[in-house]
Amino acid sequence: MPAIITPNKTDQERKRRLEDHDGGSGRRPPTDKRTGGGGDGDNWNDRSHGRRGPYERLHRYRMGIFFALASDLMFFVAIVSTFFVNQSASHLNVYNHFVDTWVPTVIPPILWLNTVVLLISSGTIEMARRTMFHETDVMDEWLGLGKPITRRALPWLSATIVLGFLFLAGQWIAWRQLASQHVFFRTNQSSHFFYLITGVHAVHLFIGIAALIAAFTGLYVSRQLENRQILVDSTAWYWHAMGLLWLFLFTLLAFFQ
């Protein structure tokens, strides 16, 4: 991806010194971390796409995930703004009395525990994600010395899956507790939102768990390291976003009813 805005030197052809064994593929290390090329002004962005180095596909998928999450954020923004509008709504009854029908839903305390679980799971998946890019392990895998990355990432990934299921279970318990107090989806305006917001978030987490399981399977099945990295990395960013979103939604439900 050409990153510069102003075309200054893009017309410049990189000089290839064939007599110096420079075939144009970048001469030798050290890698230029800034451009990603093989040093000596070699820039991966100058190549056609598909040939821009080991992280090209990863970065593409990551960007796709981020755009998807941006759109998802708008989805929740729409629902949350509906929350505030309906919260402030009221009507005049037949006696011309001002009636405010909003009855705040008291959130079940288990949701605090749930929040902690989700935060911890964000930590575990970040560990899994970082393991995927551990340089010496990547080198080992590349040399064919076993699968150290899979070996190290699996426990963290499994822990995340367990924590994810724990969160969903906690959510289920929270709904049961509310139902035992006769607060259902259709009970009042506030409960509509409680069930809707937690429900939609749970669906998102469910998709996240499906992605985690896919990543888990991918660690076993996929022979290409890049695929495994992409699977875990994309899932991790999605998971982080759901954790962050939960903090926001939980704060809304707990303190802004």
Added chain:
Amino acid sequence: MTSIRSKNFFKTYIATTDHRTIGIQYLVLALISVAIGTLLSLLMRIHLVWPTWPLSHPILPEDYLAIVTIHGTIMLFFVLTTAPQAGFGNLILPAQIGARSMAFPVLNASSFWLTATALLILLSSTFVPGGAAISGWTAYPPLSAVPGAGPGQGLGMDLWLVSIALFAIATTASSINTLTTIIRNRCHGMTWERLPLTVWGWFTAAILSLIAFSVVLAAILLLLCDRHAGTSFFVPNGDLVSGVIHHGGDGSPLLWLHLFWFFGHPEVYIAILPGLGLTSMLLANFSHRKVFAYRTMITTTLLIGFLGILLWGHHMFVAGLNPFVSSAFSISTTAIALPASAKVLSWLATIWRSKPQYTTAMLFSLGFVSLFVTGGLTGPILAQPILDEYLHNTFFVVAHFHLIMAMAGVFALYAATYYWFPLITATTKHPGRLMSEPLGHLHFWLTLIGAYAVFLPMHLTGLAGEPRHYAQLTGIPGPGGSLSPTGLLLAQTIPLNLHITYAAIFLATAQLLFLFNLFRSLRKGQFATSNPWRATTLEWHPAMNPFPPIPASDIPVITVHRAPCHYESTANGDTSLPQWTSDPVSQISIEDTTNAKPE
């Protein structure tokens, strides 16, 4: 990718992930949709002036409304959103930025099939008990929130909502793909400022899709909950619908309007933005000029997109908004006249005193400019809350958006089709074909005359007070068996409406000429050279053309050396400098700087 060569029909045309084939799939879908939509509009026009023809009795009002709804939905979503953005966006965009493929091919294919499913669901809603949805493409509650509110509000409405929800998901996925492709898959040298304005149009429209479609998805979810889960997000307390009083929470129908138009207004910009970019590029191409004020055109594209998400309230002036809010939306709406006028000025300055080559594509682009101005001028009028009090829901509004969105959008699509036809038809065996120019010219003039003959008089009937969505203009009974005041008012508009109907039949018939030209040229069109229009953008690069070409890995490295639309005048006439050719003079000067670099 490799499926292009395989003999297997299913693999080549159905389960393909090749972006060009997917683009053509979208275009075929849009062509089918536009045919259905046009037939429905003819049905409406005929019914308005001859209610008892061809059936012996008038169409029921609810059936008429169902026709209005399907016409609007199909045209806006499945024609004006899919064809420019997803159709030509897939067919042309990767080539134009020098990419070998879209970023996510599988996602791309799934978006198309999801869109096709959405279309099928929408069409199938016609056949369910109670009929198709009748609440227009805006589906205002509380009527849309109560299944028992009337005909078409039951299963028909549900299917409509599901269809739009699927379409929203598909379009979001497709715009993620478009954005990632533009950002990450550009070739060497294709900097942001060198991107053709069509790409900027697609880019901005994709950002708008990303923001807007998920909001409508949320709104549809809430509405479905209202319909089936006993919530009341949009239904107010004590609301009386079909003799049933709603006892629930304090929902607000106005809230749906906000959510819907927050999506709905960007949606119409999604439909037109690629057309704006295309017009700039085609005018410059055929008048062999640079686009006047290229950077400003990039800015105005982004500005139109940005302002487009800030002005949804102008659809709600008469819905009970706070008047101060109306003023704010009025200002933001009028503000969009600035970037829009800048675009028109740039188009005029680009072709000013040039000697354009009047190909059919150029004519349609000029037609686009004309329609954009005529349709756009009524925008600031409707943006005044006080004028909108009167004009809201009249045919004046219908005339406004049909000129600026529907007709201008379709003209851009025609320009694109005539212009890129060689790229659509080229195969590995033979080069692309051109569409017939004489037929194209005839088609253009008939369409231009038809478009104005249909939609200009609508301003007048609208000013006279003709409301939208009325199934019948004649014989509305008043007290004592006489005509009601409304009936008298509408009777006055009948002569003009008769003219509009004749013109609509004329306009629709003229499109048969295009279909004839299209299908004839597919088989028998004249072969085109590799760059028939002397274009400067990358989709005409010899390695990208003929379409569908050599396997992707064989494509040589493509480098871009300059912004598009560089033409130079020499003694022998104009020469075009395509983006991909290197300029020998500047190359030498750069060699020098390289050598001067310390080792």
